[in-house]
Amino acid sequence: MGTDTLARLEATIAARRGAAPDSSYVAKLLAGGAPLAARKLGEEAVEVVIAALAEPDKLVGESADLLFHLMVLLAERGVPFDDVLAELNRREGVSGLVEKAARGA
Numbered sequence: 001m002g003t004d005t006l007a008r009l010e011a012t013i014a015a016r017r018g019a020a021p022d023s024s025y026v027a028k029l030l031a032g033g034a035p036l037a038a039r040k041l042g043e044e045a046v047e048v049v050i051a052a053l054a055e056p057d058k059l060v061g062e063s064a065d066l067l068f069h070l071m072v073l074l075a076e077r078g079v080p081f082d083d084v085l086a087e088l089n090r091r092e093g094v095s096g097l098v099e100k101a102a103r104g105a
Contacts (some may be wrong), residue, residue, distance in 0.1 A: 016077060041072075
């Protein structure tokens with residue numbers, strides 16, 4: 001279910017590329033380029049942190065907003081979500097401490 005949902009979202013975002021910014025929130029974000037998409041992602045990340053610490057009943061909704069805005073930013077930068085999944089698959093079975101140390105080397 002999860003990857004199907006994200007694949008449909010990715011397709012919807014792609015379909016909105018080039019639409020008039022006043023006709024679609026996604027089109028508005030994409031028209032604003034990486035700066036707007038990244039700023040919105042950052043705002044949503046902060047809202048997830050706040051929800052996790054102070055408003056746990058809002059955590060699911062804020063997490064959905066965060067994933068949505070991440071998908072928009074990935075689309076804006078031309079990064080297929082499958083690339084993110086492939087990276088997660090590559091890391092599977094590798095200790096987080098080992099993986100993080102390898103990135104620092």
